[in-house]
Every structure is written in C-alpha cells, then in structure tokens.
Amino acid sequence: MTARIGVVTFPGSLDDRDTQRAIRLAGAEPVALWHKDKNLHQVDAVVLCGGFSYGDYLRAGAIARFSPVMETVIEQAKAGLPVLGICNGFQILTEAHLLPGAMLGNDHLHFICRDQKLRVENAGTAWTADYEAGQEIHIPLKNMDGRYVADEHTLDKLEAEGRVVFRYLDVNPNGSLRDIAGITNEAGNVVGLMPHPEHAVEPLVGSGRTDGLPFFTSILKKLVNA
Amino acid sequence: MARVVVDVMLKPEILDPQGQAVQRALPRLGFEGISDVRQGKRFELEVDGPVDEAALARIHDLAESFLANTVIEDFIVKVESEEAAAGAAK
Numbered sequence: 001m002t003a004r005i006g007v008v009t010f011p012g013s014l015d016d017r018d019t020q021r022a023i024r025l026a027g028a029e030p031v032a033l034w035h036k037d038k039n040l041h042q043v044d045a046v047v048l049c050g051g052f053s054y055g056d057y058l059r060a061g062a063i064a065r066f067s068p069v070m071e072t073v074i075e076q077a078k079a080g081l082p083v084l085g086i087c088n089g090f091q092i093l094t095e096a097h098l099l100p101g102a103m104l105g106n107d108h109l110h111f112i113c114r115d116q117k118l119r120v121e122n123a124g125t126a127w128t129a130d131y132e133a134g135q136e137i138h139i140p141l142k143n144m145d146g147r148y149v150a151d152e153h154t155l156d157k158l159e160a161e162g163r164v165v166f167r168y169l170d171v172n173p174n175g176s177l178r179d180i181a182g183i184t185n186e187a188g189n190v191v192g193l194m195p196h197p198e199h200a201v202e203p204l205v206g207s208g209r210t211d212g213l214p215f216f217t218s219i220l221k222k223l224v225n226a
Numbered sequence: 227m228a229r230v231v232v233d234v235m236l237k238p239e240i241l242d243p244q245g246q247a248v249q250r251a252l253p254r255l256g257f258e259g260i261s262d263v264r265q266g267k268r269f270e271l272e273v274d275g276p277v278d279e280a281a282l283a284r285i286h287d288l289a290e291s292f293l294a295n296t297v298i299e300d301f302i303v304k305v306e307s308e309e310a311a312a313g314a315a316k
Contacts, residue, residue: 059295066292095295102297104236107243149240149298175241 003223005216006033006043008073010064014051015086015198022198023047026216028223035067044223045082045126046073048089050142050196060103060145061091070096082126082219083190087143090182090192099183099192100158101150106143107175115207116141116195117169118181122162125188126222130214136169137211139195146174146194148183158183166193228277229306230285234294235266269293270306277305 005023007030009016020030031043035053040046053064064070070092077083077098085093093099106112115138120131131137150158155178158164166182174194182193197212199205236242242264249263269289273281286303294301 058293062292062295094297100297102295104240104298105243107241109243109247147241175243 003028003045003220004031004041004043005029005219006031006040006046008033008035008046008048008069010035010051010053010067012052012055013049013088015049015196016051018196019047019049019086019198022201022212022216025201026213026220028216028220033069035064035069038068038072040069040072040076040081045084045219046076048073048083048085048092049198050087050089053088053092056088056091056145059091059095061088061093061095064088064092065095074098077185077190080187080189082222084127084215084219085190085192086196086198087146087194090194091145093190093192098190099185100154101148101183103145103194104147104149105145106147106173111142111144112146112173113142114140114171114173116171116173116181118166118195119169120165121167122165122184124162125165125184125191125218127191127215127218128165129222130218138200138207138209139197139212140199140206141173141195143174143194146176148174148176148180148194150177155180161186165191166195228273230271230273230277230282231304231306232269232271232285232289232293232301233266233304234269234289234299234301235264237298237300240298267293 005028007016007019023030091103094102118137120135123131123133163184165184168179168181172179184191197215200212245264252260289301
C-alpha cells in the first residue's frame with residue numbers, strides 16, 4: 001500500500017503543488033488537505049508547505065495556527081503523526097507550540113532568495129533518515145521572516161538533545177540564532193525548517209540538485225517500515 | 227462601546243531591526259539625540275457592553291494567546307475611554 005501524505009492548503013499557501021509533486025516523485029500518494037476541513041482523511045503524515053498563510057497578517061503563521069485543520073494536526077502531531085513544516089509551515093509549527101522558539105523578520109529586513117548550503121545535524125528524525133549526520137546539502141531558501149529565536153535555555157536544550165536538525169553553512173541568511181535552519185520536537189516526528197526541499201527534487205529545476213528528495217523518501221521509508 | 231488597547235512590544239532582549247532602521251534614519255532627518263527606537267504594535271479593540279473584570283480577563287487571554295506571541299513579545303492591556311473605565315470600576 002502506498003503511503004498517503006497530506007499537504008495542507010491555506011489561503012496564501014504557495015508551494016502546495018510543488019510539495020505534492022515532490023511527494024509523488026518520492027513514490028508516495030499526495031493528498032490535498034484544506035484549511036477549513038478538520039478531517040485529515042486518513043493520511044499517514046502531513047506537510048505544512050511554504051507561502052504566506054492568511055497573508056501572514058499579525059505574525060507569520062499566527063492566524064493559520066488557529067485554522068480548523070490545525071486543531072486536528074496539533075492533536076495528531078502530539079500523538080505521533082509525522083509533520084513537516086517548510087518555511088511558512090515552520091512558522092505555523094512554532095506559533096502552534098509544536099516546536100519551541102519563534103520566527104521573526106530577517107535581521108537585514110530584506111526578502112531573501114538563494115541556494116543555501118546546510119549541514120544535516122540530525123539524521124534520526126522521521127523526515128531525515130535518508131541523510132547522513134554531517135552531510136552538507138544545498139537547498140533553495142526564500143523568506144522574509146526566517147530569523148529563528150529562542151531563549152538561551154531553550155537553545156542549550158535543543159543543542160544538548162540533538163534537536164537542531166539543520167544548520168546554515170557559509171552564510172547565515174536571516175540572523176537565526178546559532179545558525180539554526182531547522183529543528184525537531186522531542187519525539188522526532190515534528191520537523192520544521194526554513195529552506196525548501198520541495199524545490200530541489202528534480203535536476204532540471206532550481207539548483208540542478210536533488211538534495212531535497214531525501215525528506216520525502218525518508219518519511220516514505222519510515223511509514224512503510226512502521 | 228468602549229475601547230480597550232493592547233500594546234505589543236518585542237521583548238527587550240530580542241533584536242528589533244525595524245526599530246534600528248528607523249533610529250538610523252533620524253540624524254538624516256535632523257533629529258538628534260535619540261539613541262534607540264523600538265517598534266511595536268497597537269491593537270484598539272472596540273468592545274460591546276461593559277468592560278468589566280470578566281471582559282478584561284477575556285481580552286487578556288486573547289492578547290496572550292493570539293495578539294502577542296509571548297515567546298518573543300510582551301503586552302499591556304489598558305482601558306482607554308473614561309466610559310469604559312467607569313464600567314471596569316463597577
């Protein structure tokens with residue numbers, strides 16, 4: 001049986017189709033989920049994709065966090081459902097307190113769009129098993145509010161527990177504390193990151209690399225083995 | 227109708243590049259002697275009915291869970307109009 005991976009579309013989501021495509025390329029079945037629908041339609045995992053949910057009014061991800069679909073996502077994520085938040089999805093996950101810390105405007109105040117070098121720090125999460133710890137990858141990055149912040153205690157705890165999943169290499173594009181590009185929750189089923197792996201799954205587009213594909217094969221392998 | 231104001235500011239330890247950009251522009255505009263600027267948000271809530279303790283408590287919850295992200299922001303709730311202040315005192 002093929003794994004079913006849901007992709008939530010909020011008003012203002014931009015990368016739902018790209019994310020569905022990445023899931024299909026990895027060999028899973030993408031399932032379109034709607035922000036007003038509490039029902040997750042028996043998916044095995046959920047991706048919160050990039051974009052500007054509800055216009056990012058108030059704060060990035062703050063309004064989406066209270067959408068009907070998120071009631072179920074929050075409940076299920078706490079029960080172990082694998083959830084990946086990419087960019088705006090990461091912002092939603094911090095607003096929902098499924099991941100610690102918060103996302104703020106880039107320290108230089110500009111929108112940024114670049115191929116970003118990252119180091120995979122944790123290959124033990126549901127979404128990173130097909131990487132190796134220490135591996136360096138290139139993933140496109142595009143955001144306005146990508147500055148990850150948390151208090152010192154939280155940052156120390158994340159480091160000590162190996163919950164920093166990705167770190168920016170060479171350039172810190174947004175002022176994120178300790179060069180953090182992505183983190184996971186304690187259980188390792190919820191992962192959020194700012195760069196966009198769904199834009200690096202085919203050699204013909206973007207950076208010409210497919211460094212993002214392992215996200216979607218990792219979760220597929222986890223679900224098939226589960 | 228009464229007005230309740232919620233002021234939201236980034237916590238002092240959080241870098242505020244917007245405020246810094248404003249501060250850096252000041253000398254160019256002829257404003258000297260302002261060493262720091264921080265930029266926040268102000269919400270003006272028009273409340274139906276009396277702003278009593280229960281209403282204020284609900285607005286406090288709203289501010290804490292939604293208007294402010296208390297991981298990065300502090301907030302203050304205050305009743306603005308006199309009419310509302312009388313309501314709050316009841």
